[in-house]
Amino acid sequence: MPKQFPELSVNKLRAQIDESLLPFETTASLESLEKKVVGQDRAIDAIKFGMGMKTLDYNIFIAGPSKAGLTYMAKTFIEDQAKKEPTPPDWCYVYNFKEQDKPLSLRVTAGRGKQLKKDMNEFIQTLQAKIPEVFDSDDYRSKESEVHQGFEKQRREVIDELSQQAKDEGFILQFSQVGMVIIPANEEGEPMTQEDLRHLSDEEKTALREKSDALHEKMKEAIKRIREAENEFKEKHTKLDNEIALFVVGQLMDNIEEKYKDDEHVLDYLKMVQEDILENIEDFKKKPEAQQPQPGAAFPIPARETTFRKYDVNVLIDNSETEGAPVVIESNPAYPNLFGSIERQAWFGALFTDHTMIKPGSLHKANGGYLVMKALDLLKWYISYEAMKRALRDREIKIEDIGELYGLFSTRTIRPAPIPLNVKIILTGDPYIYQLLYTYDDRFQKLFKVKAHMDDQMERKDEAIVDCARMMSSFCKDHGLRHLDKSGVARVLEYSMELTENQEKLTLELGNISDLLKEANYFSSLDNSEFIQRKHVEEAIRKRIYRSNLIEERIKEYIEKDIFWVETEGEKVGQVNGLSVLMAGDHVFGKPNRITATVSVGREGMVSIDRESKMSGSTHTKGLMILTNLLKERFAQKYPISLTASLCFEQSYGMVDGDSASSTEFYVLVSAISKVPIRQGIAVTGSVSQKGEIQPIGGVNYKIEGFFDICKHKGLTGSQGVMIPSKNVRNLMLKQEVIDAVKEGKFHIWPVTTVEEGIEILTGMEAGKIQEDGTYPEGTVFRKVADRLQEITEIVKEFGKGSENGKKKEEESEGGCPHCGV
Template sequence: MLKKVTKKEMYNCCRPSDLPFKSTNDIEPLLETIGQKRALSALDFGLGIDSHGFNIYILGESGTGKLTTIKKILEEKSKTEPVPNDWCYVFNFKNADVPRALSLPPGTGLTFQKEMDEFITALRQEIPKVFESKEYEKQRTKILEDFQQKQKQYFTDLEKSAKEKDFTLRKTVSGLILVPVKKTGETLSEEEYDNLEPDVKQKIESIGKELQERLDDVIRKVREEEKKIKDMMMQLERQATLSSVDHGIDEIKNKFQGNPDVLSYLDEVKENILEHLDDFKPQDEQAPTLPFMKPAKSEPSFNRYSINVFVNNRDLKGSPVVIESNPTYFNLFGRVEHKLQYGVAMTDFTMIKAGSLQVASGGYLVVDALELLKNIFAYDALKRTIKDKEIKIEDVWEQYRSVSTVTLRPQPISFNVKIILVGNPRLYYLLYNLDEEYRELFKVKADYENRMDRTPENMLKYASFIRTKCAERNLLPFSRDAVARVIEYGSRLAEHQQKLSAKFSEIADILREADYWSRFNKNKMVTADDMEKAMDEKTYRCNKVEKKILEATEEGTILIDTEGSVIGQVNGLSIIDLGDYRFGVPSRITAKSYAGRAGIVNIERETKMSGRIHEKAILILTAYLGSKYAINQTLSLTASLTFEQLYGGVEGDSATCAEVYALLSSISGVPVKQTYAITGSMNQHGEVQPIGGVSEKIEGFFQVCKLSGLKGQHGVIIPRKNLN
């Protein structure tokens, strides 16, 4: 049976007198998240459990405060957790292409960098002084003089022996040679040699061969002495500088005693310095006479002793919380930068830059799920990182280059990050059902509600939310009648009289708009009138299409009857959703019936303008009529149904009741009052089912009826279940 709905049943008014304050100045700001008990419980579990794969996906509709809530929770939680270690990259003396990663106590990365810089700077000043000292020069001179004395003695003995056998030692461009001489001491010419007797020649050749062997032996001994001298000089340099190097290294070691990786690195630094002492010597400022004969020596680089503080946690008060709004591969995993030098791309370990994952190491990383999937390589690399438990910096484009290039391959650092993805429900279920790895790596689901119960407690929390936004955005205080209007607005957004919307971004928007109009009117407090003005203006900015449809209806371009009765014609109601605004519009639904056996013909279906849900509704309607009127005999009937003046297609089942009335009217010949519009779904048993957008549909028919004048006879028939 039809029941007339009272105003009280249609609109759940929030009485200002029920609110225990005069304005939002009288209440405390909101310190908690409201209406999300299930999601908060899941977050508490997900953040508390420290097991592999228990990363979190927060799902919910846009505007429900997912990101704001998790950010607030993480900021509070991180304060109670320890600050993670710093990370540094240093030169790898064993393999320069694989920079070494060092983990240091939090805040000591910059200290280590400063200590190393000061140490190398001090050595560059001290070592040249050591080499210029009298003691060093004295020992160096003695070593050289001993070598020169031995060298001189070797050649003196050889020359004496050669002279006794009528040979002399001569220097040429190609080196030292032995030449036969006459008794007078003059060199034996080639012509004179050719004129000698064969036995004399043989004797000279024999002596020359013997002397040449001695010369070779002398040269070998001299070279051996040179090697010894070189080793002695290197040993002298090491001994002379060892004290300075050891002193600086030991000072740094004392500050990092508990870190074996740092101590081992410092030992390698010490050895490398002692092997490259020439780099610390004063550079020869005098250019060679013929520069092209001897290339100029390049300036020594001390870059290999630098420290790249990759992750610096000095300023943290707890574990890191990173919100990555643009999760590209390089923003997440870091990169090795390059610089052009003489047209060639150059790089070294000091150009390794951290990504969000490294910065968040030991803490939390929040990523927008949709943005992550939009960035090529990023999602797969993130899953691989979670599985491997290490963060690698790689050049992902290397595999696509036709020519492989040499680049750095930094040592990976350990992965210890709780990943929190934030996205919509559809994306969550797509990943869960289509990606097996996802199910293993993101095991915690935090599902946000889009509405909550309209209880006195939640209404008061709504008011506290308004108080919070007033403080955050410097808004005028809201009077309690304005707060009551906000609560009613929240119920409208929730499409339920006993619910409130949890889309707080939309609530915050209307608060700012109301504040604007209140200031525009020079008020000191936002009133209910300001709220009404804000809602009216918001509607006015978005309802151009609705007004155009009303104009077309008033002009008669769109045919809608709101007076009289017509057979086979009913005013149905539908929703047009533009994204930022939705509204209800009446549609003329007509039915024609005649003898035949074709059954019910859905004209929209035949023209392929009908959606699946609407087609299902027509089949349900057919089943209902058959079960009602054709149990004992075949229903000899052909009937057509259509939405008149519909050109964009139809979808949904909310017009099922209207279509049934139109068909029954056409079959029976009983006219239907056009002063009514009807909306509602129906099942095969004829039970009316609730539908969405009932408020907008009622308002849409009301606007059309106003065009011809309201006479108290107009109304909308809605499902009883929609009274809430």
């Protein structure tokens, strides 16, 4: 008689939170959690290290599952740490007075960029108002008139002297549109006519020509003296203007320079502004005119305004309200969003741009702090990813047009000076993405040297339970939800263990928990309850499943109607119920599968129909190979195995993968060989080793509940149940309906360690232990297997001999006498 294997007791089927042991009545009484991230000590330590390493090579990749709250952790924890760091400076773009198409980047003390812009606007407006007044004043006119009169006096003296010299020589100095002209005069002092010149003798004409030449030389000298006086006048006039302008500009500029005396870069810029204003003082002498719209312009830009746009300060980054280092989360890292852009404005039918139209990107905003992005979002924008790596390598941010950057087209535009880059990039994503980038991108290895690997579960300790309750309290406060009472907290914690499929672990996939709290709050509002209770959480879980399990219900319906054939009563040879897990997007459920085996005489070995039809994966193939070697290890120690066997997942129309059915396939194969029937009310799961050990598998709760639901619909007989690996007992978080059935003896769960234990539960016979002579005891399953395999071997052997003799006779008949050939 086979020995009796103990079933699992009810208290091992599910871990439950004792509400009476919770040190609070409701989450409303709990204080907010100081550390906003729970159970991620490893990741937090890595992030702290990465934040502490102030070099651009030590960027951080936070790796973890999508629902583990990667972005939330980056936002909350890193923001808290960043507040303790110094605030970075402001950055502005200003006009480059030396190279107009290369605006200058200007570093300004944090929070003073806006003030500089305001001061410059007021400064230029004041100059526009004061300079015309000064140059229109009586004092300036008096000084200007004095300089002008001096020039006119000097000019008049030169002309009078030349005129007298001409008169003395018998000539007249006249002025025309082309300048000064020296004309011969007659005795009356009137200009000679052509008739008078014809009556002169040759000697008189020669003398007159010589005098004229001499006077023209003197006239050239006079003109030169006048021009020198004119240049002297211009210099004096310019000097006067500069003195007047410098008096006005200097006074105003001194006030600004005093305000920014600690900003060396600002002082250098102010000096350039002052020099340019003095060089272009004529632009300020004109009084402001009424704004006139320019034809073809999208926005009216007065010509006078464009003249003074070069003095505008474009505040690119304003950290006046930033506390500590900035933390920027970029959800759409397209190139312009990341690196900034240069806008253009329509003006006279053409596109116009200048330093005031430079717009910042996320890198600018996060400069001096931290930029958080999802790795997958960044990789979707290949150009952004490559440009980011280049910026980290060069340690500067350049604002460039994408087309010009990659040589697609080239248009005349401005090229802003780069800004020094001092930012810590934080990428979040799946560990698989990190591994791919680390393996195939050599520059990624050099730039992202810190991996913060987030866990998806934590130990279920008392302090962890309280921390989770505090997190629920904080979440309810932040999102305006009802608080939970003790029963609601207990059920949420149990759901957390259901997600981990481990009685000793709580999930850290905060996205699932936060969604559950919102849904439970909805059902508590329908109940007009003050707090979220256990029943509300239960209802939220039930409705969540109901919204997604249409496919599961349809499959169950097919099984009930025997469209999908699954037997839950009686015994059969070569047939057993295996358990698999199906994933339908947002819903996972267990599905029983009828697995059959046939055995016949032959030498083909074991054949999987699913593998031969290419409907199984590599892991399933590995399980079959392990199964083959297990058979050899158990039954091929004295003689070789000769058989032809086939295995099949009946009514399976999709891919089969995984090795969790390898123990199931062993049982059905043993049954088919030994002709010992298997109880159909028992379903099996578990992978097997070459030594016959039952190894743990995944999805154990889905598998048990899936078979239980089928048995319930077909009718519970009290003899039905599931065999699971003993290593999976800690993973049990079964629903209450299954627990109640086990408690009432209507359903059973057996933990097994070896295939021998499983055979005995399934067949009711002893499996058998190999004896010293290499055989198994009589009346055991394995003895029946061994006997049948030996029988098949003998049949194959005899058949082989017969085939060889027949073949030999046929050859002799066809070939005649071997000696004579007749």
